[in-house]
Amino acid sequence: MRVAAAIAALALATVGLGPIPPAAAIGPATSAVTVRKTVQRTFLADGRTTVVDKRNIALTVDQTTGLRSLQLIKVSWSGARPTAGITPDQNSDLAQNEEYPFALFECRGIDSAAHPLSPDTCWTQYGDERFSYGADDPAYPAWRSDAKAAAAERGAIVGAPARQTPQCTSLLFGTTYQRWLPFVGADGTVYPGGVQGCAGQAPEASPANLSGNLSLPSNETFGVSDAHGTGSTNFDVFTAEDHASLGCSSTVPCSLVAVPIVGISCDANGELLPASSRPAPADAPAAAANCTGSGNFAPGQTLPSQAPGDPAVSGALWWSASNWSNRLSVPLTFAPADNVCSLHGSGAPVDVYGSELLVQATTSWAPYFCLNSHLFDLNHVQTPEPQARSLLAQGNVEAIYTSQPPDAPYPVPTVNAPVAVSGFGIAYALDNADGQPVAHLKLDGRLLAKLLTESYPSQIFVRAAYTALADNPLNITFDPEFQALNPGIPARTADAAATLLTVNSDSDVVSALTSYIDADPEARAWLDGEPDPWGMVVNPAYKKIALPVDNWPLLDTFEPLDEYQPGRNDCLYAAPTPYLPLVAAPTARLFSIGLDLQFALAQSQTTCVLPSPIPGSLAGAKLVANGRQASGRRAMFGTVSLGDAAREGLTLASLESRSTVGRGDRITDASGRTFVAPDPAGLRAAAQTLRPDPRSGTWPIDHTALRTTPANAAAYPGLMVVYAAVPTRGLGSMLGAQYGKFLSFAAARGQQAGTAQGDLPDGFLPMTGANGLGTLANFTARAATAVSAQQGAVPPLVAPGPTPSSSSGPAPTASTTPAAPGVPTGATNLGGNPQVPVGGGNGPTNPVPAGPSTRGASPTARGAASSGAPRTIDAEPVSARTPLLGSTVAGWALPLMFAIAIAASAGAIAIRLRAGGSRTR
């Protein structure tokens, strides 16, 4: 008995603990950093230094450790000088021309007194962000009068490479001053840059601002400080995975460097220079004029095209000594890269098709599998869930990730084993009246219904012509309901603010989202034709639409033909199509919606691109996405997975869970309504509402119960369970064992929250007893056994008999559990939970558990462990043995070996303990 338990424990540990690094329990919330610094601008004249501006800056970065490739971190600041001459895109190369921007860079290295950071290792995308030149005479740009700069940096030509390329020679002909700022790559390569990068740039760089540049936006940011001197932005972290030249990694730390631009500190007369280097007296007034300016634009004013800001106070000279010495830097550290799996693993990969909700989890799990020589390459092929169910039902794939049971039962006995609990979120990119990102947003079912049903006319020319929508607000930012719930957000016209970007393929996420809307009495009544309290009505094309649906239909057919005219919209003139479906423009992948929200890439396909590639013809003219929204004036919404949102740092709305307000009331605030954020607490509360449904073999989300039960008010309604649906018959022993191993993993080790390989990342609620999900994990553990056995068993959702929470008790002996036919008992009972086939293996295909027949299967150490102490238990033991079942060796030799080894070890320990016990105390 005791030996059996010991063997079980050994088996658990044998497979589990070998290659696994110690669990990292780093929570992202703990790594926020705030730094402060007083920055100033001074003028030197006649030996006297005058402070002309002085600011106390505080800089906060919300996450600084364990960062991953292309993760967004939130950066906020206060005390800065208000920005003037603002440009639409803070990451474009035009943004450097803003006056008093709050410039942010990612730089390789850590700032210290002994080794101060240099602009040389700071990334900028465009050639002109690190090159200054001109043909002025006298040649005294502001940086030549920089009082903080060494004399050598104040010459007319600074930092020029020894040999010029012909292109540079040509482009620089006739210039009177040049300031070169090379970029030094992680491998030591020096890229001199130059005008349009003529002397060589890092491969990631662009010569100049390329419209339609296909890469993602760069991360250097010329942030905008509002009238109060505060600002915030999302900063996109680059790592060596996506940016080899910058080269930040788990072994190469980097820094976020903020340069609050307050203007060049001037020494216009060259008083700090050797006499021979000073400007001629006649030139000093020009030098002073270039250096001492305080800007051409008012705070908040937009930068006119072709009119760059005053260089002395603009972001273009971010690298100058004055600006650089005002920097604040925050060290950043990075998680190990995901790039550990060999491209050519041994053996065929084990594929699971389906749900995009799980992508971040499977991305974390894959390295755990590929690095474990006992396992295999685990591959997640992303398909829409309904397509995956269809593929599984047809026998075209072995296993899928899905959040719903099939419409008709699978033709073979199949378990729906929960592998992760996550959900959907409504992400937004939205700026308040100060142009700063909105931190918290409240949305209810009716607002989501309005966005989805093409009921916002979006443009004046639509509303003017479209009688049915004549009284509706243009988009959500004009909607009094939205304004009441979310004060302080200005109304802005934008197609993307009239819709909720979502997927156009079949999707369980759409099904969950529309179930939520359907369960909201306000939303349902509005969809059925009741105007909202302010008179907004549903688009008649959607009136009384039956929900839920797994594919959101585009039903509007209105064409505002007055707009579809030459010179107004040539594309729609050439080929008129309904306008509002173009505004909606759903897309194929959830992942791409996350990316769109991350960079505020508005997807409404209403921008007509001309000229046509065929002269005189409209062929090839095309409607394209609106593209990136101007920072400070963003307004767009999208459906995303919670996993993607956490990974990318997206901001998510709180969703209404309950309302006690009368449906017809013209609300002015959020009182009487409960909104729940998709945080662990909200997910945990929602998880408490899950109830097993033996008919479907799942734990369905009951949105009606969520809405109507007061106790559920704290539950986040976007919760979704992702199941691995795997047949328990017909896979063959090898595949059955592999999928069984995976399910065992998912039941235990895969629920360990963290950022290490194999961990469950943020955006998922671990299936643990503490989260009220022990039953789900327990079922998955038992399902693993059934999948390994391939005897057609489908275990009951809830284990019968004693609850599996008593982890202290000894494991049951083998004799208490009847073996499945054909399965040798010795191996099966290595801590496992044997399965009893349902209906003898050829019975009904409906995975209905047969209660009485499973009575003999009592919970074991596995079951207990998976709900009680998931962090210490590994996944594989039972199924790891399964492929070996047919072996004669497995039947007796291995247990014997284990027993001998353990006995010997125990003996040795006992001896040692007795001998050395006093010493160890």
Place this chain on the structure above:
Amino acid sequence: MFRMRAIFAALAVITAGVLSTAGPAAAGGAHALITGSGSSWSSNAINQWIADVHSNGLQVVFSANGSASGRQDYANKTVDFAVSDIGFQGTDPATGASDTSGGRSFAYLPIVAGGTALPYQIKQGGQLVRNLRLSGETVARIFSGQIKNWNDPQIKRDNNGRTLPDLTIIPVVHSEGSGSTYQFTRYLAKDFASVWGGFSGVGATEYFPQSSGSTVRENGSDGVMNFISSAAANGAIGYDEYSYALGKNYPVAKLLNTGGYFTLPNQYNVAVALTRAVINTDKSSPDYLLQNLDNVYSYGDPRVYPMSSYSYAIIPTAADDSKMTTAKRQTLADYLDYSVCQGQGEMGRVGYSPLPINLVQASFDQILKLHAADSKVDVTSVNVTSCHNPTFVAGNPKANYLARVAPQPQACDRTGAGPCQDNGNTGQLNPNQGGATSSAGGSSSGSNGSTGSGSSSGTGSGRGTGTSGGTGTNGILTAPGGGTTATGPLTAAGRTVGRKLDPTTGQYVLGNNAGGAANGATNGTADGAPVAQTTTLADPQSPSTDIALGVLAGALLLSLLVLPPAVSSRMAKR
């Protein structure tokens, strides 16, 4: 007790260390993010591969802005690679604009096959019609404006006398320069010149000809599919790669082939069709590996989906390409290696068709040019044996297993018969499936070692009704040339490498045995490529398992000998 547990854990760690035989395979050189643009026809495949290789540390950004834009971006050096359904044309026949690489070096390599499908929306009694059949000529007349209503007699003939509703046809075309437009118009221009030529004026073109009437132009695959499935589009028909319709469970028309059958663009019918694609095998030609599809359109096999084609990656081969670095070339090489090799296995399920081995091998040769350009690029792992590609037939690198096992069309799909009352678009990806048949029965009776056909090669043994299971009413598959019955179910996850066609008997044999057969077969491809080695999968019943277990036992014994002293000495130090 606690102490005991700790010891067991320590024991386990050591044991596992002993048991661990292989660490991760040596990684190649450093990687860097690469960007590409082009074909939206193949972007579902490309994006899946991008997702797959993330855990391998490859960062790839792809923008599906259309083949024409992709080639232009490539020429302008704004991208590291392009994906295009056609090659550079020199001069675009429609626009007269230059269509060259702008002096940038390039090589083409095929990355995936697929069928250009014809998604449509016809509602009859509020329900979507799902089993529309069309001949190519009818398609040509529809898209040239000569047939304007779904109740047209010619459409009625295509559907064997079934009348479709009185509903205006809305042709939906791509507004961007699109490879799918090219494949679509090429097919119509080539095979239905009398109908199409008068309308188009040009042959194949990426820019759909200007037309009046109700033609709708939409940007990109999302735009086309969004419109076709929208409420405004009752009566619409468009064209795009099959995967888009599959993901929406949206109906596509069955297209008449030369053999007289109406077929779907599933992986089998595409694979059969492309056995007649003429690939340029002149390595000195700038069009090396590009396709001529004339014989595809005219191939008389009843299983052919005529509008089948390959899509291509375009990669820079010059050593001095200013856009490229060693790390980028490494990423490109590894990404494409995965795509044309292991990445092919999943393609059939998502609406494409995997490349046959000779094209995989040819693509590998193109990938090696990245190494030729920069010897620091590690291509040692580029190896066809690790592909798990379901098309492979050992010993015959030109053969396509999928084409061999492709099911014959149903009788009701023949011209003059039917139409079939199936859903038109639902799966049927597995030839052994044969409809909603007895997959359950197959699984119970099918295999699991009874004949060895299933268990060794793993996978969906018994999913179908193969002969090994003995229930194969619908699973009788005719192998070309022999009428030999294939044995048992096609495995579902690309593990068909375990099952080989014996070149002498024409019989499919087990992977374990096929090793010998393949080794005997040898020979190379026409261009001298080596023969793929068979990949055998361990048979749990085989003696080798016991050997492995013996090793395991030995390892345990070793731990037994080593551990107690180790523990003792460790404790002694405390």
